[in-house]
Amino acid sequence: MIAIDLPWPPRALHPNASTPWWKRALHTRKARAAAGWAAKGAGLRHGDPDIPAALKVTVIFCPPDKRGRDRDNLLANCKAYFDGIADVLGMNDSAWDYTTRLGDVVKPHGAVRIELERL
Numbered sequence: 876m877i878a879i880d881l882p883w884p885p886r887a888l889h890p891n892a893s894t895p896w897w898k899r900a901l902h903t904r905k906a907r908a909a910a911g912w913a914a915k916g917a918g919l920r921h922g923d924p925d926i927p928a929a930l931k932v933t934v935i936f937c938p939p940d941k942r943g944r945d946r947d948n949l950l951a952n953c954k955a956y957f958d959g960i961a962d963v964l965g966m967n968d969s970a971w972d973y974t975t976r977l978g979d980v981v982k983p984h985g986a987v988r989i990e991l992e993r994l
Contacts, residue, residue: 876992879913879960881906883939883985884952891948903955910959910989921965929970929994932957937978939985946975953987960989 887894887902894902919926936949950973961968972994978986 876990877917877919879910879917879989879991881910881913881953881956881987881989883937883981883987884956888952888955889948890951906955907959907962910956911963914960914963919960919963921963923964926964926966926991927993928966930972931974931992931994932971933974933976933990933992935976935978935988935990937981937986937988939981939983941980946977950975953989956987956989960991 884906885902886892887899888906892899934950934953936944936946938944957968957971978988
């Protein structure tokens with residue numbers, strides 16, 4: 876299993892946020908790059924034969940507070956993260972099987988942990 880720790884996604888990436896397109900694009904680009912660098916830091920490389928195309932992806936959301944959140948929206952917030960990891964691996968994330976969990980509150984900013992395993 877490979878674990879990648881990332882910051883809580885910005886509000887601009889929320890699917891229901893009324894954010895101007897240019898601001899959303901800026902946050903998407905930053906989140907995608909951050910996930911790519913974190914994936915490289917975790918030892919992932921393009922074309923690694925040990926990483927299959929079909930992966931089990933467990934996303935653990937550690938929110939910044941105790942407010943209730945919709946898990947499907949939390950997963951949509953992280954699309955740029957998944958794209959950044961897929962870029963590093965040189966594969967499409969369409970064959971990945973996603974599972975979500977809620978973790979403990981991480982004050983003050985929250986966190987997201989993405990765990991990759993063979994499917």
